[in-house]
Amino acid sequence: MSSANSLAVDDLGSAAQRDRRKRILDATIALASQGGFDAVQMRAVAEQADVALGTLYRYFPSKIHLLVSALQREFERTEVALRDKPVDGDTAADRVINALKRTTRGMQSDPQLTEALTRAFMFADASVAAEIHQVGMLLTAMVTRAMYPEGHEELTDEDVSIAQVIGDVWLSALVGWVTGRTSAAETGQRIEVAVRLVLRD
Amino acid sequence: MSSANSLAVDDLGSAAQRDRRKRILDATIALASQGGFDAVQMRAVAEQADVALGTLYRYFPSKIHLLVSALQREFERTEVALRDKPVDGDTAADRVINALKRTTRGMQSDPQLTEALTRAFMFADASVAAEIHQVGMLLTAMVTRAMYPEGHEELTDEDVSIAQVIGDVWLSALVGWVTGRTSAAETGQRIEVAVRLVLRD
C-alpha cells in the first residue's frame, strides 16, 4: 500500500502506458455515458479498453478510483474551458451563477455519465481521499476564478470559505438531481439562491 | 415495483412484523457501529436479527434502503432529543451552530456507524428517493427549529432556503469527515463559517 503505485498520481510512464490509461478512461466514460454507474463494469471496461482485467486494476485499484479519476479528467477539461471562455456578469454572484449554470448544463446533457461520476464521488471512502481532494480543489478554483476573473492577487480566508460553501451546495444539489429528487430547474434555482445568500455584494 | 410494498412506508403490519422490523434495524445499527458500511452484510444482518435472508429483503429491498431507513430512525431520535432539550443561544446563528454541533458530536462518537449511514445516504439512487427525502425534511426541520425555537407561525421561502443551504454544507462536511479528508475540528469550523455566512442577524 505504499510502494508499487508507480502510476498512482500522475506518474509519467511510457507513451504506451499513457495511451493505455487514456483508453481505459475513454472506455469508462463511454460506458458510463451509455448506462450510468451500473454499466461501468470492470470486465466491460477492460474489454472495451483492450486491456486485461488485471491490468485495469494495476492502473486503477478499484471501480471508485476509476470513476473518480474519470471525473477528475472531465473536470479539468471543464476548468480549462471556463478559463478560455470566462463567464460574464457584473457582480461576483452573477459570474459564479453563470459559471455553475454552464457547468451544470453540461453535466445535465449527459445524465447517465453525471450519475455515474457523481455517485462514485459521493461513495468514495478514505482510500480515494487524494483524488477527491483534487476534484474539490478544482471546484473551488472554478468558483473563486468566477468571483475574481482578473489575474487576482490574494484570496482571503472568507473568499475560500464562500467558495467552499458554494461548492458544497452545488454537490448536494447535483446529488438531488441525480437521484431524481429535484428537477433541473429546481437544481439551478437552489444554486442561485445559495450563491446570492453568501455573495451579497 | 408498485404494489407488493405493504411495508414500504410506515405501513403498520402486525406486532410481530413491527418487532421484526425493529430487530432488523437494531442488528443493522449494531453491525454498522462495530465495522462500518462493509460490516453490514445482508446475511449477517439476517442472522443477527434472527430472520431469513428472503425476509430481510421483503422488509428492505436493498442494503441501501436498509441503511437509509436506519439513518432515518436515528435521525428521528435526534430530532426528538433536540425538541426535548432545545439548544440555547442568543441569535439564530448561535442556536443553529449549537444544534448542529451537538448532533455532529453525537455522530462522531460512533465513527463507524456514521460512516455506514452517511455513505449509504450519499450512494442512494432514485429508488431510495422517498426515504432520502424524509431524511432531508428532518434535517431542515431541525435547522429551522433551531432558527425559531418558539412555536413558530410561518417560515418564509428564504428561511427554508437558508436551512437547505446549511443542511447541504453539513452533509458535505460530514462526508469530508467520514472519508478522512477533514478532522472533527475542521468539520465544526466549516459548518460554523457557513452558518454565519447565511445567517447574519
Added chain:
DNA sequence: TCTAAAATAGGAACACGTTCCAGTTCACCG
C-alpha cells in the same frame, strides 16, 4: 375449527467487484 392466502425459513444460484496465478511479451542493461 377448518381452510386458503400470506409470510417466513432455509438455502441454492447468479452477477459483479476483486484477487490471484501461470504463462507470455516487452523494455532496458550488460
Added chain:
DNA sequence: CGGTGAACTGGAACGTGTTCCTATTTTAGA
C-alpha cells in the same frame, strides 16, 4: 545480441449483494 525483471494477458476463483424456489408456519376469514 542475450538475459532479466517488470508489465501484460487470459482466466479461474472468491466474497457479498441480490434473486429465486420449495417447504413450512402463521394469519385471517368463513
